[in-house]
Amino acid sequence: MAVDETFTDLDPATIAVRDMVGASRELTGRMAALMGMNANDMAAIGELTITGPMGVADLARHLGIRSASATAMVDRLEHAGHVVRTRDAVDRRRVTVTETAAARAASFKAWAPTIGAIDAVCRDLDDHDRDVVVRFLDDITAILRTNP
Template identity: 55%
Template structure:
């Protein structure tokens, strides 16, 4: 097995941030009385807008059948609704209800405002550097992962 290289300080801090975000999601989902996957699904619908169950499954990394059960559960709880696609009437998309967004925002707002306060405390130059860094990290996480090895 290959040895893991020593990671840089920024990499370790990004890892800590990702873990803190995961823990925050778990805490918030408990507060809303739902599991973390349901919470992430609602966030995906809020960020990306209505989508089909198959796309939601892909983004969550779950099987389509599991996404159908998840949507059934969220619909029964009044968090989402199934609606006909505006151009393809055979297709059904899932949309978050405004009440779900309001409930989620009420739980997330303290963390969002605290993060915003930290960002606003930075100078304009610091904000630019941090924003560029985070944009590049986001691209590294969401883009294709290239595995490189040194096997001479």
């Protein structure tokens, strides 16, 4: 990715992080297309896989979308067989959304080559470099999660 003229004084590592975030977004779009869904639907499946079952409002909050949009998304994903809704045993008004085993398997199949390639790069690091990279990425991840 070319250096943006408005950010010419940024550290090269900052530019590399920006490029990695952009490549990740592009990859998610390609994976979503591979699985026959849009990027938001793919993000929802990913969030459910990583975080676990949750309510529609919680899913909306995790994805940064409106509850009404999340409801439409869950309807679409449920119709496609990617998620199931279950009523809470105690509070029958509460509905929990869970990705299906088929969606989990399809997602794993789509992502496995990329994850395997990333893992190979990581396994080539010596212990010191791995510690530095993990600390760096943890710090960047915390920033991404806590800023608007």
